[in-house]
Amino acid sequence: xxxxxxxxxxxxxxxxxxxxxxxxxxxxxxxxxxxxxxxxxxxxxxxxxxxxxxxxxxxxxxxxxxxxxxxxxxxxxxxxxxxxxxxxxxxxxxxxxxxxxxxxxxxxxxxxxxxxxxxxxxxxxxxxxxxxxxxxxxxxxxxxxxxxxxxxxxxxxxxxxxxxxxxxxxxxxxxxxxxxxxxxxxxxxxxxxxxxxxxxxxxxxxxxxxxxxxxxxxxxxxxxxxxxxxxxxxxxxxxxxxxxxxxxxxxxxxxxxxxxxxxxxxxxxxxxxxxxxxxxxxxxxxxxxxxxxxxxxxxxxxxxxxxxxxxxxxxxxxxxxxxxxxxxxxxxxxxxxxxxxxxxxxxxxxxxxxxxxxxxxxxxxxxxxxxxxxxxxxxxxxxxxxxxxxxxxxxxxxxxxxxxxxxxxxxxxxxxx
Numbered sequence: 001x002x003x004x005x006x007x008x009x010x011x012x013x014x015x016x017x018x019x020x021x022x023x024x025x026x027x028x029x030x031x032x033x034x035x036x037x038x039x040x041x042x043x044x045x046x047x048x049x050x051x052x053x054x055x056x057x058x059x060x061x062x063x064x065x066x067x068x069x070x071x072x073x074x075x076x077x078x079x080x081x082x083x084x085x086x087x088x089x090x091x092x093x094x095x096x097x098x099x100x101x102x103x104x105x106x107x108x109x110x111x112x113x114x115x116x117x118x119x120x121x122x123x124x125x126x127x128x129x130x131x132x133x134x135x136x137x138x139x140x141x142x143x144x145x146x147x148x149x150x151x152x153x154x155x156x157x158x159x160x161x162x163x164x165x166x167x168x169x170x171x172x173x174x175x176x177x178x179x180x181x182x183x184x185x186x187x188x189x190x191x192x193x194x195x196x197x198x199x200x201x202x203x204x205x206x207x208x209x210x211x212x213x214x215x216x217x218x219x220x221x222x223x224x225x226x227x228x229x230x231x232x233x234x235x236x237x238x239x240x241x242x243x244x245x246x247x248x249x250x251x252x253x254x255x256x257x258x259x260x261x262x263x264x265x266x267x268x269x270x271x272x273x274x275x276x277x278x279x280x281x282x283x284x285x286x287x288x289x290x291x292x293x294x295x296x297x298x299x300x301x302x303x304x305x306x307x308x309x310x311x312x313x314x315x316x317x318x319x320x321x322x323x324x325x326x327x328x329x330x331x332x333x334x335x336x337x338x339x340x341x342x343x344x345x346x347x348x349x350x351x352x353x354x355x356x357x358x359x360x361x362x363x364x365x366x367x368x369x370x371x372x373x374x375x376x377x378x379x380x381x382x383x384x385x386x387x388x389x390x391x392x393x394x395x396x397x398x399x400x401x402x403x404x405x406x407x408x409x410x411x412x413x414x415x416x417x
Contacts, residue, residue: 001388001414004035005050009398011367011381013360016398022054024388027119027414031384052408053396055363056382057096057389058345059370061207062228062253062331065100065108065125070285071337073144078105086341087122089280091417093342094410096389097124097370097379099331101207101228102131102174103148109168119413124389126374128207129165131174132158132195134187138178139209149176152187158194166202171374173199174228176209177219181303186215193222205373207252213240220244226252226329226373230314232259241324252373253331254318256351257344259311265289265338266299276405280343289338315355322357329373330366346405353401360398388414 004021021038023031031038040046065086066078090098100108104127112125131149139145150161165173175195179186192208196219199206205225210216213231220227220243230251231240243249264271271277272290281289288294298304322328334344345366352362371380378386390411395403410417 002038002040002044002046003049003054003392004038004046005048006052006054006392007396008032008382009053009055009363010383011056011364012383013364013368016053020054022382022388024411024414027388028378029382029384029386029388032382049392049408051394053393053403054382055391055393055397055404056367056380057391057410057412058094058330058349058366058404059097059374059376059380060090060095060331060334060345061099061226061329061370061373062101062255062333063090063098063341064103064333064335065098065127066105066335067103067144067148068335068337070282071288073142073336075105075144075147078107080107080111083108083111084122086335087125088417090123090342090345091410091412093280093346094391094404094407095123095342095345096391096410096412097126097374097376099126099171099374100128100335101172102128102176103145104129106168119415121412121415121417124379124412126171126376128172128174129168129170130161131176132161132187132191133176134185134191136185137187138176138180138184141180141184152191152195155191155194158191159198162195162198162202162204166199166204170204173204173206174209175206177215178209178211189218189222192219196222196224205375213237216240217243220247220249223247224249226250228253228331229255229258229333230317232310232313232317234313236317236320241321241326244321244326245324248327250327250329250373251318251321252329253333254314254328254348254352254355255331255333256311256314256318256355257348258333258339259307259314260347260351261338261344262301262310263298263304263307266295266304268295276346277340277343280340315351318352319356322361327373328361328365328369330362330370349401349404359401362401363397363404387412
């Protein structure tokens, strides 16, 4: 496959290159450079893309595959059919890889192995398998979540469960460290430390669901690799920044869309008539979201008034950490009810720009950086030898980040999606 005539945004953060060309062989980038130097191989399929923009596929470091159908989350939904449907939906929005963070069943390893044996036609699976919490700890009280995470009570539990995950070659380990605004039990810090230490013995990175600054500081001090959410209770401070830089810890996912999803559906405005949104939502779900009863239910949440402030704090902290030189990844927490796969990743980029990041920073965070956090050396940038996972856009995302929505074509492993 040959693509030519486009402007290349390669994911490295380097300036875009006009009138570029790529040769793709067996799903990988065999050559790229100026169109003037292109030598089209005999028999190649050539696609002219004058006026288009090509960027790497988006990599979501925080999703949850397979458990949701409609607005219901239940482990029984974790079927091959449902996982594949969601992977194809992600792909249609330009999300070419997703790290499913802690709610997966063993089927996911089978599907991941099938993908890695060939050239997938849908979003690539990365998985943490089952995550960790304490006995009856958050999030086991949430609908459909009991039995999802390991509930550990001792370092021996941790050792056994981490060894089990390591045997399945998980791509990361997940811990939930939260008390759900004081309503639930939080895993004890000593067990979190044991999880981090044991995972590192197996060479596996650990990402943590956090909410509070104090927990983020304690976990990073214990050598946590990534925060899977923004700190949302107060501004991050110099001590956390210094510790993150010392330990090489990432803001792996800011999940700004996750925060907005907690309140926007009380007053969704134009969102529910946006074709880019509605194409990924079933008519049944759309009808519920439009109903006054559902919108009243969201607005009646006792903590509803707090949620916009949590988003504001998350945005502030993302900008602070990015400006301080902390490594920033990309993720949304999409997959559970009302966190819509594909659309949320597109929306997340817009919110990151609203938080004060430049479009080029956001594109690099969502491609190169996300691949680096995963250790996926052949993904994340458009360079020779890497997989041809890319998005062709009609408009420049550097002029307006919303132009990442102007999708002309998505390619995964050289396969047009």
